[in-house]
Amino acid sequence: MKILHATIEDLEGVSNLFNLYRMFYQQESDLEGAKAYIKERIENKDSVIFVVKDKQNCVGFTQLYPTFSSISMKRAWIFNDLYVDTKARKQGVGEMLLHKAKEYAIETGAKSISLETASDNYSAQRLYERNGYKRDSQFYHYELDLAE
Numbered sequence: 001m002k003i004l005h006a007t008i009e010d011l012e013g014v015s016n017l018f019n020l021y022r023m024f025y026q027q028e029s030d031l032e033g034a035k036a037y038i039k040e041r042i043e044n045k046d047s048v049i050f051v052v053k054d055k056q057n058c059v060g061f062t063q064l065y066p067t068f069s070s071i072s073m074k075r076a077w078i079f080n081d082l083y084v085d086t087k088a089r090k091q092g093v094g095e096m097l098l099h100k101a102k103e104y105a106i107e108t109g110a111k112s113i114s115l116e117t118a119s120d121n122y123s124a125q126r127l128y129e130r131n132g133y134k135r136d137s138q139f140y141h142y143e144l145d146l147a148e
Contacts, residue, residue: 013058021083
């Protein structure tokens with residue numbers, strides 16, 4: 001297996017994984033919407049997507065969004081998406097993606113990487129904690145949903 005910075009050539013494979021990722025979070029399947037979304041991110045360079053390939057098959061991906069820390073006056077990354085195809089789980093793919101994200105954050109001079117996961121996604125929580133991520137106990141997370 002190898003990990004690559006996704007390009008437009010990876011659109012089909014990453015879009016399929018992205019669609020499955022959304023379905024994992026109880027969203028309806030929308031492969032065309034997923035493809036349009038990922039294509040726009042890649043073309044506009046709005047995010048950084050890493051993909052793990054087993055031969056030519058995309059088996060996992062992560063998507064990082066740039067942000068900045070005003071307090072530290074440095075770049076930071078939001079580790080927004082991580083998904084591993086069910087057939088490729090328990091093979092270290094998630095860990096590969098976490099390591100690549102950390103490596104990339106260091107290369108870009110970032111202060112931190114932040115992420116969120118569902119409160120009942122225990123396997124993801126264990127993976128993150130095993131890789132040095134700490135649950136925030138200092139700040140509360142708030143969100144204003146403009147779609148409601």
